[in-house]
Amino acid sequence: MTQIIKQSATLRNSPVNLSWVFNDALDAVQTEPVPAETPRHFTVLIPDGASIDVADDLHELGWLNTTLELLVGANATLAYTLKATHGIEHALSGSKPVADATVLTRTINVRLCGQGARATVRCLCFGFGKKTFKFKTLQDHQAPDATSSLVIRTVLDDQSQLICHNLIKVQKDAQRTDAEQENKNILLARGARAVSIPMLEIEADDVRCQHGAAVSRLDNEHLFYLQSRGLDAQQTRQMLIESFLS
Numbered sequence: 001m002t003q004i005i006k007q008s009a010t011l012r013n014s015p016v017n018l019s020w021v022f023n024d025a026l027d028a029v030q031t032e033p034v035p036a037e038t039p040r041h042f043t044v045l046i047p048d049g050a051s052i053d054v055a056d057d058l059h060e061l062g063w064l065n066t067t068l069e070l071l072v073g074a075n076a077t078l079a080y081t082l083k084a085t086h087g088i089e090h091a092l093s094g095s096k097p098v099a100d101a102t103v104l105t106r107t108i109n110v111r112l113c114g115q116g117a118r119a120t121v122r123c124l125c126f127g128f129g130k131k132t133f134k135f136k137t138l139q140d141h142q143a144p145d146a147t148s149s150l151v152i153r154t155v156l157d158d159q160s161q162l163i164c165h166n167l168i169k170v171q172k173d174a175q176r177t178d179a180e181q182e183n184k185n186i187l188l189a190r191g192a193r194a195v196s197i198p199m200l201e202i203e204a205d206d207v208r209c210q211h212g213a214a215v216s217r218l219d220n221e222h223l224f225y226l227q228s229r230g231l232d233a234q235q236t237r238q239m240l241i242e243s244f245l246s
Contacts, residue, residue, distance in 0.1 A: 008043040015053040018042070040066045048073035048114055058084035058104055067107040074114025074143070081122045082106065084133065085245065088126040088155075102131050109138040112146035112174075123152040124245045127160025127192070135164045139181075141174035141204075152183045155241050156192035164196045168211065172203040181211035186218060186244060 046052050050073070072078050084104060110119045125133050139148040154162045168179045185194035196213035218240055226236040 006041045006043075008045070010045045010047060011052045011054070012047060012050060014051060015055065017055045017057070038065070041069070042066065043069040044071065046070070046072045046076045046078050049075050051077040052079070054078065054080045056080065056082040058082065058086070058106075064102065065105045068109065070108070070110045070119065072110065072112050072114070072117040072119050072146075075116040076114065076118070078110070078117075078119040079122075080108075080110075080120070082108075082124070084123075084125040086126070087128050088241070088245075103134065104132070105134045107136045109140065110148060110150075111138075111140040111142060112148060113142050115143045115145050117143060117146040119146075119148045121148075121150045123154075125152075125154040125162070126241075126245065127154060127156040127162070128158050129160060130158070131160045133160075133162045133164075135162070135166070137164075137166045137181075139166075139168045139179050141168075141170045141177045141179060144173065144175045144177070146174065147178045149179075150181045152196075153185070153245055154194060155186045155188065155245060156194060157188040159189070159191040161193040162195065164194075164213075165199070166197070166211070167199040167201060168209050169201045170204045170207050170209065175204050175206045177204060177207040177209065179207070179209045183213040184244075185215045186241070187215060188218070 044054070070078060070080060108121060110121060112119060121137065123135060127133060133154065135152060137150055139150060141148065150166060152164060156162060162185060164183055166181050166183065168181060170177045170179065181198050183196040183198065185196070187194065194215045198211035198213055200209055200211065202209060218237065222240055223236050226239060231239065
């Protein structure tokens, strides 16, 4: 039988790192190390009126398969940032990191449960080797006057890939919803690949929802402009990638 670790927490103070909340609590009751591939299901409640910043560093935590339920109360604000940029320092310096075939899976369900709830989700990733990022996100608007924003940005090298399914769901009572998705990807090698599937499911009639996805390479005009200002090719590449993932 597959083990699934389930934990929950109510966040009242900011900023918060998920490792502080969940790893420390697990260490207190777990006698054996938990394999990185063990599925984890975390539920996080942002109470009414709270304003919380949450950091999720995939390399720091080492969690390969995680589902996050983020419940945002009335007039509460959530800013969630996921970073998976391990290895980028090698790429930016011109050297190659050790080959990586890791599959990182994140399911992020943001549920705006109370009137006036606000949530911002940002995912910033760098892939190399045969690393695969699998993201499945949900912006579930359950109450009126709520706002949500999803931004996913990846830089993919070698044969790494992104597979992304993003859904905005607006329930019948969630009038005056304002929701948006953005997924932008830069491919540094011919073998890299990004697949983005944005979706809308709208039951209310007074809403503003938008989504967009783009896949491109480093802009030659930007490269030329920076090099004409005295930067070498490596410095130019580094500046553009760091700016994109900031």
